[in-house]
Amino acid sequence: MTIRALHVASELYPLLKTGGLADVTGALPPALVELGADVRALLPGFPAVLAGLADLRPVAPLARRFGAREATLELGTLPATGLAVYVIRADDFYNRPGNPYLDSEHVPYGDNAQRFALLGWAAAQLAQHLDSAWAPQIVHAHDWHAGMAPAYLAAAAQERGRAPARSVFTVHNLAYQGIFPAHQFGQLGLPPAFFDMHGVEFYGQLSFLKAGLYYADRLTTVSPTYAREIQTLAQGCGLDALLRGRARDLTGILNGVDYSVWNPSTDTLIPARYTPTRLARKSACKAALQSRFGLAEKSDALLFGVVSRLTEQKGLDLLLAALPEIVTRGGQLVVLGTGDPALEQGLMRAAHAHPEAVAVERGFDEALAHQIVAGSDVMAVPSRFEPCGLTQLYALAYGALPLVHCVGGLADTVTDASLENLADDLATGFVFERFEPRALTAAIRRAFALYGRHREWRATQQRAMRQDFGWGASAQQYLALYRELA
Known part of the structure; x- marks a missing residue:
């Protein structure tokens, strides 16, 4: 039986x-499609989404809900993969320049509750044959923006006596919860009983994330370790009791890497392509990176890279505190990211004080991200908490040994270069246990020590590059979950 999701x-x-x-x-x-599933996606009609799809055509008008004057469901194709993608064309809600969630002052839009309620509601309508040619058996909602989809499915099940589809809700980051004032509940069109502690109510407000966690048939998150961590008081973000109550329905499935995009042997965004057996060409990427950022062009300087949101969650306050250790040992640091103004300023000050050793570029640039991963010797991901993390997976593929805090998906994917792990041919990076400057500094020192032992460094790089975190295994786990539900 082909599963429709x-x-x-x-x-x-x-x-x-x-x-x-x-x-x-x-x-x-696309990984699920390769395994034989019939999978489509549903997205809000943001300008970039509408512009990037081919063969867009109307499917059905959407009833006037949530204050959107006019809304239509359309269906197009993603040229890169051939994936069928539904979009909600509702210009009142989605046709806004810049960030999809924030206005020009970087403040969340005041109507975000309605904008993303429409997304969840449209998903439930698709499960009820809004498109007469196709309806899903499984509705798989991702993060708080889609968190209302399981709630609308539950409301439809109450009305009809059976659920139009089964639902899976994936938490990508529990810290982002889609919380709105209680008075907006009345605009969502849900039964009054849904505004309850056993429902969408969260400390007197309403939470889209909690809606997904409460009403979905099954829950997943993006690594096995994070699935355990979010059931604790320390990392449960106020939802740990609910998650412990649903522990039997919660699975941690590790995110994968799309190696058609992240592969140093085929990557057209980097100055030189290389493989585990032709690693010498990686040095050309390092030299180009040093030149691009105006750093001293020293091939033997241990170069640390950071591509990240500049926030405390990402542990960059800790890295800033440990930066003298890198600089005094002759190392270098390149940072690409934007976020907390205090962290941005602290890093910019360090770059100003050490222009040959530290460089910072604010913002995000996909091509530059590839160039930093390819040119760095070490990629630093010292996160306080990390649901899965993709940067360390890209780093492994590019032989830029990850330096990570032992949490979430970082703990699941990087093996520390301890003496025992080096001896057993297991080491792939540098892991520190306690979230404190001393522990990070010790890991930095281990990186310098291994870098000084050229043969072992190269063997560790090659081992890192041979790790397989492709989507195949993860997609199989999701498909097994769908089959169990359907």
């Missing part, structure tokens, strides 16, 4: 990307 999300690479969510929604549906 609808993936519901706010972004999808290469149409629209603000973070790792887009990489997952861009890669997982």
Whole structure:
């Protein structure tokens, strides 16, 4: 039996990307299609989404809901993969320049509750044959933006006596919860009983993330370790009791890497292509990176890279505190990212003080991200918490040894270069246990020590590059979950 599944999300690479969510929604549906599933996606009609799809055609008008004057469901094709993608064309809601979630002052749009309620509601309508030619058996909702989809399916089940489709809800980051004032509940068109502690109510407000966690048939998150961590008081973000209560329905499935995009042997965005057996060409990427950022062009300087949102979650305050250790040992640091003004300023000050050793570029640039991963010797991902993390997976593929905090998906994917692990041919990077400057500094020192032992460094790079975190295995786990539900 072919499983029909609808993936519901706010972004999808290469149409629209603000973070790792887009990489997952861009890669997982095609991986499921390869396994024989019939998978489509549903996205809001943001300008970049509408512009990037081919053969867009109307499917059905959408009833006037949530204050949108006019809304239509359309269906197009993603040229890169052939994936069928539904879009909600509602210009009132989605035709806005810049960031899909924030206005020009970087403040969340005041109507985000209605904008993303429409996304969840449209998913439930598709499950009820809004498109007469296709309806999903599984509605797979991603993160808070799609969190209302399971709630609308549950409301339809109440009305009809049976669920129009089964639902899966994936948490990509529990810290982003889609919380809105209680008075907006009345605009969502849900039964009054849904505004309850056993429902969408969350400390007197309403939470789209909680809606997904409460009403979905099955829950997943993006690594096995994170699935355990979010059931604790420390990392449960106020939802740990609900998650412990649903522990039997919660599975941690590791995110994968799309190696058609992230592969140093075929990557057209980097200065030189290389493989585990032709690693010498990686040095050309390093020299180009040093030149691009105006760093001292020293081939023997240990070069650390960071491609990240500049936030405390990403542990960059800790890295800033440990930066003197890198500089005094003759190392270099390249940072690409934007975020917390205090962190941005701290890094810019360090770059100003050490122009030959530290360079910072604010913003995000996909091509430059590839060049930093290819040119770095070490990629630093010192996150306080990390649901899965994709940067360390890209780093492994490019032989840029990841330096990570032992949490979430980082713990699941990187093996520390301890003496024992080096001896057993297991080491792939540098892992520190305690989130404190001393522990990070010790890991930095281990990186310098291994870099001084050229043969072992090269063997560790080659081992890292041979790791396989492709989507195949993860897609199989998702498909097994769908089959169990359907």
